[in-house]
Amino acid sequence: MKTVRWLGVGIGILVPTVAMASTLETVKERDSVRCGVNAAQPGFSSLDDDDQYRGLDTDVCRAIAAAALGDATKVDFVPLDSVERFTALQSGEVDVLSRTTTWTSSRDTTMGMNFTGVSYYDGQAFMVASDLGVQSAKELDGAAVCTQSGTTSELNLSDYFRINGMTYDPVVFDAPEQSIAGFEAGRCDVLSSDASQLYAQRMQLADPSMALVLPEIISKEPLGPAVRQGDDQWFNLVKWSLFAMLNAEELGITQANVDEQLSSENPDVMRLLGQDGHFGEAMGVNVDWAYQIVKQVGNYADIYDRNVGADSDFNIARGLNALWSDGGIQYAPPIR
Amino acid sequence: MIHNQTIIKERPAPSSAVGPVAWLRTNLFNGPVNTLFTLIGLYILYLLVVPTVQWAFINADWVGSTRDDCSREGACWVFINARFTQFIYGLYPRSEIWRANIVFAGFFTLIAWLAIPRLPFKRWVAVFALVGFPVIAYVLLHGGYFDLPRVSTHRWGGLMLTLLLATVGMVGALPIGIVLALGRRSNMPIVKSFCVVFIEFWRGVPLITVLFMASVMLPLFLPSEMSVDRLVRALIGLTLFQSAYMAEVIRGGLQAIPKGQEEAAAALGMTYWKRMGLIVLPQALKMMIPGIVNTFISLFKDTTLVMIIGLFDLLGIVQAALSDSRWLGFSLEGYVFAAFMFWVFCFSMSRYSQYLERKLHTGHKR
Numbered sequence: 042m043k044t045v046r047w048l049g050v051g052i053g054i055l056v057p058t059v060a061m062a063s064t065l066e067t068v069k070e071r072d073s074v075r076c077g078v079n080a081a082q083p084g085f086s087s088l089d090d091d092d093q094y095r096g097l098d099t100d101v102c103r104a105i106a107a108a109a110l111g112d113a114t115k116v117d118f119v120p121l122d123s124v125e126r127f128t129a130l131q132s133g134e135v136d137v138l139s140r141t142t143t144w145t146s147s148r149d150t151t152m153g154m155n156f157t158g159v160s161y162y163d164g165q166a167f168m169v170a171s172d173l174g175v176q177s178a179k180e181l182d183g184a185a186v187c188t189q190s191g192t193t194s195e196l197n198l199s200d201y202f203r204i205n206g207m208t209y210d211p212v213v214f215d216a217p218e219q220s221i222a223g224f225e226a227g228r229c230d231v232l233s234s235d236a237s238q239l240y241a242q243r244m245q246l247a248d249p250s251m252a253l254v255l256p257e258i259i260s261k262e263p264l265g266p267a268v269r270q271g272d273d274q275w276f277n278l279v280k281w282s283l284f285a286m287l288n289a290e291e292l293g294i295t296q297a298n299v300d301e302q303l304s305s306e307n308p309d310v311m312r313l314l315g316q317d318g319h320f321g322e323a324m325g326v327n328v329d330w331a332y333q334i335v336k337q338v339g340n341y342a343d344i345y346d347r348n349v350g351a352d353s354d355f356n357i358a359r360g361l362n363a364l365w366s367d368g369g370i371q372y373a374p375p376i377r
Numbered sequence: 378m379i380h381n382q383t384i385i386k387e388r389p390a391p392s393s394a395v396g397p398v399a400w401l402r403t404n405l406f407n408g409p410v411n412t413l414f415t416l417i418g419l420y421i422l423y424l425l426v427v428p429t430v431q432w433a434f435i436n437a438d439w440v441g442s443t444r445d446d447c448s449r450e451g452a453c454w455v456f457i458n459a460r461f462t463q464f465i466y467g468l469y470p471r472s473e474i475w476r477a478n479i480v481f482a483g484f485f486t487l488i489a490w491l492a493i494p495r496l497p498f499k500r501w502v503a504v505f506a507l508v509g510f511p512v513i514a515y516v517l518l519h520g521g522y523f524d525l526p527r528v529s530t531h532r533w534g535g536l537m538l539t540l541l542l543a544t545v546g547m548v549g550a551l552p553i554g555i556v557l558a559l560g561r562r563s564n565m566p567i568v569k570s571f572c573v574v575f576i577e578f579w580r581g582v583p584l585i586t587v588l589f590m591a592s593v594m595l596p597l598f599l600p601s602e603m604s605v606d607r608l609v610r611a612l613i614g615l616t617l618f619q620s621a622y623m624a625e626v627i628r629g630g631l632q633a634i635p636k637g638q639e640e641a642a643a644a645l646g647m648t649y650w651k652r653m654g655l656i657v658l659p660q661a662l663k664m665m666i667p668g669i670v671n672t673f674i675s676l677f678k679d680t681t682l683v684m685i686i687g688l689f690d691l692l693g694i695v696q697a698a699l700s701d702s703r704w705l706g707f708s709l710e711g712y713v714f715a716a717f718m719f720w721v722f723c724f725s726m727s728r729y730s731q732y733l734e735r736k737l738h739t740g741h742k743r
Binding site: 084121354 | 468599698700702
């Protein structure tokens, strides 16, 4: 260990981290949350002109920082490759992984990580040229379908067409940029990929209105933040940061009106914003943790609309991601 | 009756034998087949050049700050303009960019000083460039000393990171490569076998694997109390990898020096290091300039692979910018810019090496 310290002084860039301390203590000591994100996923995590990360995934990171440290700007974003992401979480390089990661049983049970919830219900969908006049994926019999090789989309696609008794002509590309170029050049009638990606690809067309995404979703891709196994306190904090945003939306508390809501008489609002009870302290953070999340980052509707929804270029309908009370499946347990 | 004729004065050669017209005739329109190929070639050139110029210059949009300022008929250089600071410095805090600028200025000044023959004190400048400057650059860029705020290495990026990786790789790989090359030719069995194993191991694995191991596997093996910065991991991996290649290039140069040179030096009573340092290496390195620069250029381009371990080098930051929802659909502009920057640096290295070869050419040129 001495040698290690000496090396650390010598090189100066070695960062000693304390393994046995709880993640929350480490985060508080460091005064920042290390958040593993995607470097380039439009709408979920991408760099804007002013070097800031923008997107749904990165706003989840900010919410966690707001809850843990009271300051949403105290996040160190660590861009991670899709293979590297799990190691980075396991080795402690990041505290939380919020990187369009699909929650699957094998990842949850064998990779040493725990998913804390679903921040976005994604799934494979179809995009067609608007002038084709197709309204439903069921009308796609005999179509040429562009997709990417080596992904689960290819498998889902053949399953979907077989189940529905239709045939298709696969046109396989290596990368998303190639498949959208193929689609634009008319190599295929339909482009199939995860819905979140389709909307981003659509924006790359010279005229985005020439294509439309069909309503059918043919696979389950729940995306959510994940933490290391074995630290339940941190797991709880990340999980409830997400739930706090959903509860805030359900109670009508937005980033704009959160200060007025502080004087609300509604017991649910009072509990969420820390006016009644000590729910934050049980998690090891300040009593106003949820207030800070909503004030500095927003409720779930705020971050959804801003990054992928109505106020963004993608304009993705809420769909499954609407609250349970609005016909979606986003549902958060109550705070009490 | 020769003596009756006035002697014809010297005249310039007819325009059918020299000058542009003659050149065209001998090289491009020399017979029907050549004429045909020339015309076809010109036509293909026309097909390529006209749309390129139209796209890149005539129809291009240069001023503005958002996507809406681009007509999409030609290139949208607005995108490069808006992102330029990011492409050069990565995510380096905007308020601290002056520090990076000082390092850039120092870096290019030192290089120019060492490259321009007229300037004096070469030896001291070289010592400063290798010993003093890296420390100053580190203190400035990383901060944490003298009240400079710390800038964590994962905010370093863009051209700055590419140059850093390439320079450290080059400066580190050359001496290690020389030592390995000498070691491989050594008579001492342990030294020799160590060098052979080292070289063959690092040459036998792809760079992408090295970086991947450094980034994905290493943290799992290390005790969890310590984590080595990912930039340092990449630098070490890159340097070791390139030094193995460098060693083989230099060994090639050493093989080309006749054995008599070393034997003559030994006969004069020189020690091993003097023989190598004064007689063999100067001759070998001079001949190896094309090979060494070739390795440097490929190293410069290999630095783009650090993208897979989440470092934003020049290409990485361009790709990240391409996925900003406000700038979707300008990938061509981004890649053209990255390619141009890489070309400028690689071409300069190549020209400088040709200049060096001419300057050091003292009888070996064939």
